[in-house]
Amino acid sequence: MKIVAGVDIGNATTEVALARVYTSGQRDFLSSAIVPTVGIKGTVENVNSVLRALEDALTTVRLRFNDLELIRLNEATPVIGDVAMETITETIVTESSMIGHNPSTPGGMGLGVGTTTDLASLDSVKPGEKVIVVIDRDYGHEFTAQAINHALNRGVSVEGAIVQKDDAVLINNRLIKKIPIVDEVYHIGEVPRQMPAAVEVAQPGHSVKALSNPYGIASVFSLSPEETQAIIPMARALIGNRSAVVIKTASSEIKERRIPAGILTVEGKRGRVDVNIEEGADRILEVVEDLQPIHNVYGQPGTNVGGMMQRISHYLAELTSVAAEEIKIKDILAVDTMVQQPVTGSLADEFVSENAVALAAMVKTSRLPMEQIAKKIKSETGISVEIAGVEAEMAVLGALTTPGTGMPLAILDLGAGSTDAAIISKDGDFQSVHLAGAGEMVTMLIASELNLKDRNMAEDIKRYPVAKVESLFHIRLEDGRVRFFDQALSPKLFAKVILLKENEEMVPIGVNEPMERVIYARRKSKEKVFVINSLRALKRIVPTGNIRLLDFVVMVGGSALDFEIPEMISNELSRHGIVAGRGNIRAIEGPRNAVATGLVLSFR
């Protein structure tokens, strides 16, 4: 009888399965452990986490290192991935011609058109002239209202106002004629004076109609057809706003620049194809499938995508100690997404959604130096170490311990860096495939969709459900149910969208987005990566590429623990006649510990 440990070093976690193995072939599993992996997978630093995990597993059953006779280490899949994103459109508004920050308390209602005029200059305006008054923070609302009323009494047509402070309602309440007022304009100094301008405020719950319509703006300023075409991006940026200001300056330019994102070249066994990034993610995926197996993917030098691919190649070259030119990218996943970008030349820090493309790339390297790691473990513990087993095969063997499974069996290993699939046939033959695009790409997409600077927050939004704090005592959950508390919630959480973390911890997400938008961004990001990749991966390992031949698929890996990803995949696969479910390794571990378990099971 030997006490054997299977050790799986992953990108994010290191797992151990500990068992007594008898000469009869019987295996009694004793315990398991999981710790975060120290250092990049495949480097000697990993030994720290290996030793910690072994210690955890041994201590659980009151054993010590002395008692352990053999360590079986995974032959870590030499697959490394990276992700990057580039915008492919850019909106530049020069000459400060638009205000679209949508303050929460604009004043009045309707559309006002006139010439921009300082409050201080109001007295010199002739009766009958139409003006839009510009008020900086030096003027209080009482004084401002008086001054405007005075001008109105003189016969001046005050048609609207632009205010630096948050005073629009206060001012409008005191006016003898109600006008649309946009406030909280921080950079009021940059509002051009003595220029034609239009101010529009819609009713609460409604959005502007004239200034979000290029023909509306054209009507207001009597634009030519060419000028109207030029202002389309501005109108687009104002869609959905409750308030807006457009100013026609002498030489104002609004450009929607298409950044030449560039050409992606995909080289495969069946040929070489150039894809323009602007053709979209679907086309890129199509080309990648058509040219299987892929030899290399690179971008046109001097373009955005060229720059992206170069950055990825350099990063991967460093990781694997190989020259950058020798890096061959074996798989890419492209995802069309939107990114919130600040509008260049904005007056109130406005943001606009720009199109972007995100790419995940994956390389196969030469065997990772697991021997070094094995040597170090042996020298630190004195225990024999074997490097055994192709990771994918070990994963399948482990997955087979899920109650209800049999051969042939396919697995989906949903990780942080890559999405892998493996299959064992009735006769015990293995096939496996590794694809770019997994947990890390999902986090990146969530961060860009919600304009999050903090990656940790994006990661948390990925992992935890959200809720909205509706009162001091209750929160509204995603499914509409309400949760009541018998103690008042912290004022810091009031009316905010929060994450429901472990141990009842509630954390505000820190960005001003409604709950529905957060849920949408989270689910879409997971779909675009994991659902697409699950289909891609299974198609590659099934003999004829027809996934309907698969009866049963088991999902394992870190991302299989996610609260909604496995269901999304099951849902999609069920439409192809496949039953898919989260694994339950040895009937107790859930989707975890598959490889470590497989390493023990394959020991003879």
Place this chain on the structure above:
Amino acid sequence: MPWQPGWYFLSDEAVADVLMENKAYRPYIKIIYRDFPGVDPLLAQIRAGLEEHSVPFAFSAAAAGQEKLGYTASMESPLRVGIGVDKNKNIALFHAQAGDVPILAIEDTDDSGARVMGENAGRLVMGLPLVE
């Protein structure tokens, strides 16, 4: 009487008393303040914050020796939200549901602090996140 925008300017104790009998007509946030030299600008700022958020309000001077100004205000407000201003320029926001522990409190404050308190009282009633 149906509520009209002009009522912002009618907020005083007399109006509040009338409304107390007809609570169904008009909800309001109550502010109880200690009358001292220098209180007027603070009250004007609190009122500006409330008015900008279009929430009705009623001001009431504290009686001599009256304590727990903000808490009392929240208990008397049909909206259950109250603000207290004491002679040391401390301003506190209360929601009757949370008892006599203030939702927000600021000490020895100035005009901008008072304005923010008014805004936060409005936001508390309307279900918007509070601001610093």
